Amino acid sequence: MNKNPLKKQQTKEKIFQAFFREYKQKPLRKITVSAITDNACINRCTFYEYFSDVYDLLDQAQETLIHEILACLYQIKEQDNPYKLELFSAFGQNILYKxxxxxxxxxxxGDTGFQKKLLNSMQPFLLEMLGIDDNDTKTNLIISYALFGITGYITTLYSFDPSIINQEAGQTLQKLMIASLSQLSDACLPL
Structure with missing residues (x-):
């Protein structure tokens, strides 16, 4: 029996959410398919329709998250707005919440692979959006610094107390992003 695409996406999302609940509490090597399926209220066969094992689930969760973040970035790019960095700052707050x-x-x-994939996927977008030459070493260092700062801020914020995620935290993230990117002399920034 073929499931409709929406139902398949909902099931996959349910599995991702169950995985994140487990991964939040324990290391990957201790997460079992049974724990995920119990948490998601699905059977093991359903899990294996989508993933070969927990490591495949992790890879797909990472790729899906990066894809969703990039989709938000490309929505900014498509807008006909001269103040794209302001939109990018709002994007940072949206990403923080979502x-x-x-x-x-x-x-x-400690998954440096995810951080590297995320940063490598966002860097070309930033360079293009800001109209900056990607061959400049200083520019690449500043963009990397800004992106590492964003991921570090989000990780630290959630490690302390997720209940403090509020408008002030989002505004602080925006200020950090703009301060980092303001070091780019070639960029058109709203300072």
Whole structure:
């Protein structure tokens, strides 16, 4: 029996959420398919329709999260607005609320692979959006610094107390992003 695409996406999302609840509490090597399926209220066969094992689930969760973040960035790019950095700052706050906890969980487990994939996917977008030459070493260092700062801020924020995620935390993230990117002399920034 073929499930409709919406139902399949909902099931996959349910599995991702169950995985993140488990991963938030324990290291990957201690997460079992049984724990995920129990948490998601699905059977093991359903799990294996989508994933070969917990490591495949982790890879797909990372790729899905990066894809969703990039989709938000490309929405900014498509807008005909001369103040794209202001939109990007708002994006930072939106990401904090929408994906912050998942990012923090993935980053806090020492998964440098996820951080590297995330940064490598966002850097070209930033360079293009700001109209900056990507061959400049200083520019690449500043962009890397800004992106590492963003991921570090989100990870640290969630490790202390997720209940403090509020408008002030979002505004602080925006200020950090603008302060970091203001070091780019070639960029058109709203300072």
């Amino acid at each position: 994906y912050g906890e998942q990012m923090a969980v993935l980053l806090s487990h």
